[in-house]
Amino acid sequence: MNAQSSFKKELAFTIIIILFGIILLFLDKWNTLGFVRSGISYSMGPVSLVGEEMGDKISSYFDNFVNIGDIVKENEDLKVQLIEEKIKSASSLELLAENEILKTQLSLKNKEKEYVIGNVLTSDSTDYIRIDEGSKSGIAVGDIALVGNFFVGIVEYVDELGSRIKLPTSTNSYLSVNILKYDENRGLDGYIKNKVVSRGVMNGSAEGIKVENITMNSDVSEGDVIFVNDSSVGDMLVVGYVVGLSSNPASISRTCFVSTIVDYDILSKILVRIN
Amino acid sequence: MLEALYIIIGIIGAIFLEGFLFSAFGIRIFLLLILLLVGRLNIKFLSLILIIYALISDVIFHYPLGTDILLVGIPLIFLFSCSFLFNISEGIVGYGIKYISIAIYLLLIPVLPPFLLSGSFGILTWETALMIGIKALVLTVVLYLLDLLLSFTRGKENNIKISKKWN
Numbered sequence: 001m002n003a004q005s006s007f008k009k010e011l012a013f014t015i016i017i018i019l020f021g022i023i024l025l026f027l028d029k030w031n032t033l034g035f036v037r038s039g040i041s042y043s044m045g046p047v048s049l050v051g052e053e054m055g056d057k058i059s060s061y062f063d064n065f066v067n068i069g070d071i072v073k074e075n076e077d078l079k080v081q082l083i084e085e086k087i088k089s090a091s092s093l094e095l096l097a098e099n100e101i102l103k104t105q106l107s108l109k110n111k112e113k114e115y116v117i118g119n120v121l122t123s124d125s126t127d128y129i130r131i132d133e134g135s136k137s138g139i140a141v142g143d144i145a146l147v148g149n150f151f152v153g154i155v156e157y158v159d160e161l162g163s164r165i166k167l168p169t170s171t172n173s174y175l176s177v178n179i180l181k182y183d184e185n186r187g188l189d190g191y192i193k194n195k196v197v198s199r200g201v202m203n204g205s206a207e208g209i210k211v212e213n214i215t216m217n218s219d220v221s222e223g224d225v226i227f228v229n230d231s232s233v234g235d236m237l238v239v240g241y242v243v244g245l246s247s248n249p250a251s252i253s254r255t256c257f258v259s260t261i262v263d264y265d266i267l268s269k270i271l272v273r274i275n
Numbered sequence: 276m277l278e279a280l281y282i283i284i285g286i287i288g289a290i291f292l293e294g295f296l297f298s299a300f301g302i303r304i305f306l307l308l309i310l311l312l313v314g315r316l317n318i319k320f321l322s323l324i325l326i327i328y329a330l331i332s333d334v335i336f337h338y339p340l341g342t343d344i345l346l347v348g349i350p351l352i353f354l355f356s357c358s359f360l361f362n363i364s365e366g367i368v369g370y371g372i373k374y375i376s377i378a379i380y381l382l383l384i385p386v387l388p389p390f391l392l393s394g395s396f397g398i399l400t401w402e403t404a405l406m407i408g409i410k411a412l413v414l415t416v417v418l419y420l421l422d423l424l425l426s427f428t429r430g431k432e433n434n435i436k437i438s439k440k441w442n
Binding site (some may be wrong): 007008009010011013014015016017018020021022023024025028031033037040041044045046047048049050051052053054055058059062167177 | 287290291292293294295296297299300313315318319321322325326327329330331334335339340341342343348349351355356358359363391394396
């Protein structure tokens with residue numbers, strides 16, 4: 001009975017409070033309680049804000065926890081998408097490289113010759129490279145591998161679906177070369193029309209590609225251009241520049257090394273000229 | 276004087292806790308706190324705390340001043356009205372009525388403030404109603420556990436008086 005009388009009192013207080021609340025609503029509607037709002041906002045706002053920020057962090061954590069299945073699925077989808085994009089990107093790069101090499105070849109004068117384009121396969125050897133085209137594509141031993149006007153090597157072994165190309169870096173490679181003066185003003189023609197300053201024999205060595213038998217009193221200097229001029233190659237193809245020219249007056253000939261224009265290690269596609 | 280300090284610290288702590296729980300789980304604990312204090316605190320003190328807390332809540336949640344008093348007042352009227360028929364202090368019936376009070380409070384939160392702000396009631400879907408039912412159940416369980424915890428604490432009236440008899 002006591003408890004019931006106690007709740008009667010509380011009920012009465014609650015009704016009074018509600019009435020007070022309704023009065024507050026009207027007062028606030030008439031904008032007479034702005035000072036109360038400002039005071040509370042300044043003093044208690046930050047307290048609530050700190051709590052809300054902490055709550056937000058917990059909430060996002062729980063959201064992630066609840067949606068972990070969706071997140072995992074999304075992650076898997078993204079992985080697949082990424083792989084697809086990588087494949088597309090790799091294909092594009094492949095096409096780009098092929099396009100580049102064909103454009104280079106088309107800009108040359110020897111368009112009438114027949115070429116086979118091949119992908120360079122990974123090889124640990126510095127003496128040769130392998131490509132994924134062989135006798136099925138018409139490649140035969142002795143064919144010349146090149147990129148544009150740059151000499152790459154000579155096909156030394158062919159099977160149905162692949163070929164091995166001997167590079168100038170090979171110790172078994174011996175080729176006659178011409179050394180020409182470089183003329184900046186005359187461009188590519190400058191190499192051809194200028195006189196040959198010396199001839200030599202190019203072969204691979206442990207130190208690099210070496211040119212020997214350069215005439216002692218010739219006007220060869222660093223930076224001159226080395227062309228392959230060998231019966232096994234046919235065309236005048238560029239190999240690189242003269243570097244490390246020897247200057248021993250007691251020798252009967254001079255030697256130099258070749259700084260190749262294209263790095264053989266980074267070749268991805270080459271052309272093989274079919275005889 | 277000390278009571279005033281308790282009230283201020285308690286209100287600040289409760290505001291922080293409510294901000295945290297509302298952001299994290301969408302739960303408001305105002306009514307829960309009032310239900311905890313009913314019967315434990317003088318009704319005059321309780322009314323004062325309710326009004327101050329309600330005003331602060333109104334400002335923080337950007338409601339018109341007095342909204343929270345109505346939000347808490349309506350379920351409390353239901354609760355105290357039920358006290359004429361049932362014992363609301365304890366037992367399954369008591370906590371059942373408290374559950375309904377809390378559910379009414381949580382139901383009013385999305386409905387009443389929009390009405391007072393714009394004149395149209397807020398939208399209430401079955402999903403929201405289900406969530407309210409679950410939240411009310413959780414809060415009732417929490418209320419029961421807190422009641423249980425507070426019943427173990429020693430009040431002034433339960434002090435054991437030790438006396439020594441000198442021969």
